[in-house]
Each structure stands twice: as structure tokens, then as C-alpha cells.
Amino acid sequence: MYALARALTTHRKVVFLTTCRADQRRLQRVLQGYPASCTLIANRQWDAENSVEALLAAGCDLFVLWQTALSMEDLTRPGELMLPTRIIDAESDERYDTALVAAGRRDRTALLSTADAPDTGTRRRLAMKFQCLVLDRVAAPLARRLSRARVDFFVVCTLIDTRADYWTNRMLEWHTWFSRRNPLRFVVTLVYKPREFLDSWLSRQRAAARLRDTAHRLEEALNEASGRVREPVGSID
DSSP states (O other): OHHHHHHHHHSSOEEEEESOHHHHHHHHHHTTTSSEEEEEOOSSHHHHHHHHHHHHHTTOOEEEEEEEEEEOOTTOOTTOEEOOSEEEETTTOOEEEOHHHHTTOOOOOEEEEOSSOOOHHHHHHHHHHHTOOEEESSHHHHHHHHHHTTOEEEEEEEEEOSHHHHHHHHHHHHHHHSOTTOHHHHHHHHHHHHHHHHHHHHHHHHHHHHHHHHHHHHHHHHHHHHTOOOOOTTOOO
8 A cells, every 4th residue: 555655646647546436535535635636437348448538638647446346256355455466358368567566566466357247157267267356347448548558557446245146146046947937936036135135235335344444544655655744633733
């Protein structure tokens, strides 16, 4: 996080890309006083690319993708923080290094990006093939465009648990066993759909909480990197 803070204080114009309005408001509070802004983008490839094109034309020279991503491994804890050094496009097998590599990070932490959201078995095979941890939709097209423009970029994401996908796949599996008019199909939906929604909501809440903690850590790192000392709230001169 300190490497990211140092980059923010040395680049001319920095922009954070996020898909959540709450994260946008939080980052705007953290980035007050720094040459950085926060832009809300849609979690779709073409919308993200159009946003980046406009920001590049405006002269931005450092991008930070700030998001949550779907975990591909069953043992991954919900809310786990990830700062990848490499972005891998699952369709083309292209690989793009993030700015952490230039900062001295040489580990193999990578983020897999694909336009599809395959089933659990396919995700596991992709994880074994690419040795990656998460499944993401917009990182690869952004990394491709920024690499061609020779613009540095970081990715900060927290992981969403896969337990919701477990119930989703169980429900789909049972649906294939019963015909559309079979009453048991409706019973399966009643049993598994609420558990899917509950697990999904809890996992996303954990990931969002971790991203809030990460924003606080970034604020501390920025103050340290710039030499600022934040006065305590309510202090008396």
C-alpha cells in the first residue's frame, strides 16, 4: 500500500476507477488534497474502455482499479485483499504487468480477467491453468489499453466468497433433473434460492468492509509518504 501511496504523490494526474458509488465517496474523502480523482465506471468491458479513453485524453498518467472480484478458489477467505502484479486475459492468454512490478514487487500474484462468468468447474480449471486467484470482467481490457498507451496502473481488489456459487450450481443441477412442470423444481428453488441470496449478501458485505479498511490504510500511507501529519478531530488550537 505504501508503494501505491508513493506513486500517487509522484504522478501528475491520478484517477481511481471503481464500480461502487459508496467506494467512490469514500475514496474522494481519502484523496482530498492530492492530485487524484475517483471515477465511477460500469462493470462492463465497453463502458470501462470508453471511460479510460476519455481519461487518457484528459491527461491522466496513473490509473488505479479499485474493486471487488469473485473468488475462484474454495479455500479463499471472503474479504481477502489482493494487489496483483500481473493481469492475465483468459481469452487471449495475454499478460500485463502492473506498476507494482516497477516498484520492486516480483511475486506471482495475478488476477485472471475474462468476459464470461463460467460455472464452478470451469473456474477451477482456469485457476489451475493460470495459477490465479480471482475472476474479473474489466481488468484485462483496461490493462490492454493502458499498456499500449504506456500508462502505469495498479489494481486493488477484495475477494468475494464462492459459497453463493455453490448453492447456485446446486440449484441449477437440480433444475436439470426435473422438467419445467415438475413441482419438485419449484421446491428446489424455494430451498436453495434464499440460501444463495444470503451467502452472496454476507460475502459482499465482508468484501466491502475490507475495502473500507484498505481505504483507511491508503490514507495513512499517503500521509506518511507526503510527510503530512493529520490533526486529531476536535483539537483545540
